[in-house]
Amino acid sequence: MTRVITSAAVIGAGTMGAAIAALLANVGLKVLLLDVMPQQLTAEETEKGLTLADTVVRNRLVQAGFERACKAKPAAFVDEAAQQRITLGNIEDDLTKLAEVDWIIEAIIEQLPAKQALMAKIEAIRCPNSYVSSNSSGLPMADIAAERSTNFKSHFLGTHFFNPPRYLKLLELIPTADTDATVIQTIAQFAETTLGKGNVYCRDTPNFIGNRLYTFSYSFAVSHALEYGYTVAEVDALTGPLLGRPKTATFRLLDLIGIDIVSHMTHNLVDRIPEDPYQVILQDPKLNRLLDIVMERRWLGNKTRQGFYKKVPDSDERLTLSLDLDQLDYIAPTTPVFPAVEAVSDIEDLGQRITALLDESWKADRGAEFVCSVLSFELAYAAFSAPHIAYNLKSIDDTMRWGFAYQAGPFELWDKLGVAAMTELMESHNLPVAFWVHEMLSAGFTHFYKTIDGQRAFYDWETKTYQSPTELKLA
Structure with missing residues (x-):
């Protein structure tokens, strides 16, 4: 029997x-928001005579996460009424309340053992027909x-939201081989009709679609800049609106996401895709040295203000400096x-703008x-990876438009x-083009998309x- 979603729990009150x-x-759901309990008192709590047994202390972390969301820019909540629909708690005292909700979403630290341990606790409490999903940005759902x-697995899948979830349309859905088809349909329909999401079904592979492509995209751009002496400002001038992408381009986006998060995501991916011939890009010594140094100096991006x-202050204005990639100074x-x-x-x-830019006359x-x-x-990597990470090429395009605003x-x-023309250009740069693209061209099909009826x-x-978009196959 399909369970109607009227309530939910989110475990993990981070960003x-x-x-x-x-x-x-x-959208009107009653939501239980949980986080871990602090292990020690703050100086302020000690001064007030509080102990680890006090509720205000036990809920300190979840309260802080909730308050950050209330102050978020752009706004995370539509109004105060939405804020009041959230109940706060901690995993030690309030986990039993999971039995009362329809959908449980895990959003804790990106570590497989921690997620597996939490799933064991959830299974002991949840109602047998409630839905459980993980917001992991790249860990295998089958492993989690x-x-x-069997019952738990049939009601479990990945639901990877993109930040900020209120504003970015993309929702990556990652069912496993054990996820019941009705469960997939229920979550997908709720996400689309109630949450206003654009659903993309991903294969259960490392980093799914969006983060897999993004990791390789930024890694190549930064590696190429380091190899050929492009500056931070030059790279961002070339990889933003010029290419139909946001002004955050390459380096500003790294600062926005958090260099520590991106570095962690990159290192994790390398170990999980040994069969990917392109992974050598992620292991570029110059790239990894750069990331290691900025991490060591705690230059993590917007969160650390550099x-x-x-x-930096400059008379009456705010002057924005950029990092010299050679000297590693601003x-x-x-x-x-x-x-x-x-x-x-x-x-x-x-298309016309980029075609003109790629003209032979501008080769130098x-x-x-x-x-x-x-x-x-x-493009070469998208074609190579597409059959491994997606069920169709449209999912690749939807992901980059809805999740990265391309x-x-x-x-x-x-x-x-x-x-x-682009296939020929790529191969002239010694980039192999996926066999299926050559197959398509050999069959006389000159476009990835065409209008039929x-x-x-x-x-x-x-x-x-x-194929029509309605003919989706999850196999």
Whole structure:
């Protein structure tokens, strides 16, 4: 019997967990938000005569997470009424309340043993027909639920929200081989119709779709910059709106996410994809040395007020310095100048703009060279990894548009630039193009997307024909 979702619990009141709780409360759900209990008193608590037995102490961490969400910018909550729909508690005292909710979402530290231990506790308490999901950004869902019962596994899947969840449309759904089809359908329908999400089904592979592609994208861009002497400002000028992407581009996005988080995500991924021939990019010594040094210095990005950028007082204004990638010190801003970029900047159409930038006449331009190298790598990797991480190429494009605010996903962009032309360009850069793309071209199919009976269809690498988005297969 399908269980209607009217209540939920989120375990983990960090930035993501509290924001997910807010999202659920915004649509009218009663939400239980839990976190761990502090292990020691603060100086202020000691001065007040409080002990670890006092509720205000035991709920200190979850209270702090909730209050951060209440003050978040952009706002996590729609109004105060939504805030009041959240009940706070801690895992020691309030875990039994999980028996009363319809959907339990785990959003704790990204460590497999910790998640597995929590799932064991959840299973002992949950109602047998309640839904359980993990917000892990890349750990295998099958591993998280490996030791659980058949009933638990059938009601379990991955639900990876993107931050901030109220504003980013993407929700990665990661069912396992054991997830019941009705459970998948129920969560997907609730996410789409009630939460307003764009659902993307991912294979249960390391980092799923979004973080897998992002990790390789930023790693290549930074490695290429280090190898050929591009500055932080130059890279961001070349990988933002010019390519139909947000102004955060490469280095500003690293600062926004948190360099510690990205570094941790990268190191974890390397160990879990030994069969991926592109993983050598993640092991670039120059890249890892850079990440290690900024981590060591606690230059973690926006959260520590300095990372690849640093804001400092300068008379009446705030001057933003950028990190010199060679000297590893902050330098005054300069405006990057690339003749090729200036020549194409007035072209509004994304495909036409990038096509003009990649023209042979700009081959010697440093800006055009960087864009050519980065795009060639990103498209080649998207084609290689797609069958391993997604069920179809549309999922790849939806992920990058909904989760990273790209104007066009990799295959949509490839279509705009010409599939055959870009394939030839990539191979001229010694980047192998996936066999299925060559198969598609050999069959006379020149685009990844085409309109059939008024509906946008996409090329399917398994059937070697065009498929409708309604013909989704999770196999």
